[in-house]
Amino acid sequence: MYFRLNPECYLIRGKKLGAIFDLIDHKIYALNELETEIVTSCEKNNSIQGERKFLNELKQLCLGNFYSNRSYIQKLRVGSPTIEKQSDPPELHRAFIEINNSCNRNCWFCGHNGIKRSLGCMGCNKWNENGRPLSIERWKEVIDELKDLNCMDIFITGGDLTLEWDRTIDILDYTNRKFTNIYITLHRQSLSIDKINELAGKANMIIQTEDFNDVQSLDTASLLVTRPENFENIEGIQGKNIMVDFIIERGNLLPKDLPITSKKKIQPGSMYQFFNNIEYHPCLGHTLAICFNGNVIPCPMMRGHSFGNVSNKELYAVLKSEWERIDNFWELNLDKIEKCCSCEFRYSCADCRSLEESLTGKLDGKMLCNYDPSEGKWS
Numbered sequence: 082m083y084f085r086l087n088p089e090c091y092l093i094r095g096k097k098l099g100a101i102f103d104l105i106d107h108k109i110y111a112l113n114e115l116e117t118e119i120v121t122s123c124e125k126n127n128s129i130q131g132e133r134k135f136l137n138e139l140k141q142l143c144l145g146n147f148y149s150n151r152s153y154i155q156k157l158r159v160g161s162p163t164i165e166k167q168s169d170p171p172e173l174h175r176a177f178i179e180i181n182n183s184c185n186r187n188c189w190f191c192g193h194n195g196i197k198r199s200l201g202c203m204g205c206n207k208w209n210e211n212g213r214p215l216s217i218e219r220w221k222e223v224i225d226e227l228k229d230l231n232c233m234d235i236f237i238t239g240g241d242l243t244l245e246w247d248r249t250i251d252i253l254d255y256t257n258r259k260f261t262n263i264y265i266t267l268h269r270q271s272l273s274i275d276k277i278n279e280l281a282g283k284a285n286m287i288i289q290t291e292d293f294n295d296v297q298s299l300d301t302a303s304l305l306v307t308r309p310e311n312f313e314n315i316e317g318i319q320g321k322n323i324m325v326d327f328i329i330e331r332g333n334l335l336p337k338d339l340p341i342t343s344k345k346k347i348q349p350g351s352m353y354q355f356f357n358n359i360e361y362h363p364c365l366g367h368t369l370a371i372c373f374n375g376n377v378i379p380c381p382m383m384r385g386h387s388f389g390n391v392s393n394k395e396l397y398a399v400l401k402s403e404w405e406r407i408d409n410f411w412e413l414n415l416d417k418i419e420k421c422c423s424c425e426f427r428y429s430c431a432d433c434r435s436l437e438e439s440l441t442g443k444l445d446g447k448m449l450c451n452y453d454p455s456e457g458k459w460s
């Protein structure tokens with residue numbers, strides 16, 4: 082008698098343990114050591130010995146089935162990595178455009194102060210960087226170039242975008258109907274009812290605030306910037322419309338349950354996400370950011386890596402000439418990250434490369450995780 086996992090169920094092995102990923106029900110089953118060995122042996126088409134009770138449980142969960150003969154199970158796949166890799170121009174799914182770098186506030190956690198944030202890319206930042214801001218005409222050309230590259234999602238950020246409101250609206254109007262999703266980030270204190278009304282129907286707003294009361298009263302998506310020490314007070318509020326941006330300092334004593342270090346960072350996603358994560362970094366893959374001065378970087382917070390500048394050059398030309406370097410970021414899947422490479426959860430785990438790089442000093446370093454894959458234990 083033999084037992085095989087169903088086509089939609091993948092066994093992913095770590096150094097010590099394994100996990101079954103059910104790509105249809107979007108569930109992950111973490112296995113203990115014995116269970117890992119049993120499923121590994123079954124997936125190698127070895128006949129089953131005395132493990133029926135456990136395998137019956139897998140069958141009850143619709144994860145696999147018994148076979149009287151050795152069987153070849155064609156695993157479910159979506160997309161074609163070969164075709165994707167050959168695609169020219171490469172598939173750009175998401176772009177951040179930072180259309181200004183000015184703000185009259187001076188939040189202590191802002192990018193120019195070098196503070197590390199877990200979701201700084203969703204918020205606003207100003208930077209101590211040189212270079213002439215792109216003109217509105219050039220931004221419109223860049224938007225067309227992004228459209229030509231089939232970019233789907235666009236995030237419009239600053240600075241305080243309300244300081245040059247007419248310009249912001251002009252650029253926003255220009256993006257209209259060119260992308261599947263358009264997001265714009267604004268600070269809570271810059272907003273008025275008039276501005277909210279003006280944005281309605283044009284973009285999805287992400288409102289940054291440090292005030293816990295704001296996020297409860299806002300109807301739009303909000304980004305709550307806070308210290309990890311406050312996690313206990315806000316634990317219940319995270320949801321569809323509220324993202325929490327943790328400020329991470331080297332000396333922070335991080336609460337055990339923090340979503341960016343605990344089991345909560347493992348997110349059973351769609352099968353597209355699973356296959357994407359086998360090939361690409363879960364966040365940096367298919368993503369680029371264009372800074373206020375035209376610099377093209379891997380993401381809004383990774384300021385130290387520039388692929389070129391679009392002030393006087395088309396975006397496509399930057400992609401073409403720097404493709405190998407860009408691809409090194411896109412393909413930085415968790416197989417290439419220290420610690421994660423030996424973890425069974427590596428194709429379903431969230432990872433902020435920008436934050437990890439700034440905390441460890443290494444592009445492939447990992448600090449924010451309480452799991453030890455070599456022992457199979459959460460601390």
Ligand code: SF4
Nearest residue numbers: 184186188191205206
């Ligand atoms: S409002 Fe945003 S851009 Fe302005 S200082 Fe604060 S974090 Fe920086």
Ligand code: SF4
Nearest residue numbers: 421424427430450452
């Ligand atoms: S961060 Fe890495 S080691 Fe930790 S759970 Fe995720 S994939 Fe595993």
Ligand code: SF4
Nearest residue numbers: 202364380433434435
């Ligand atoms: S790596 Fe991803 S999550 Fe982290 S700052 Fe960059 S875009 Fe945001």
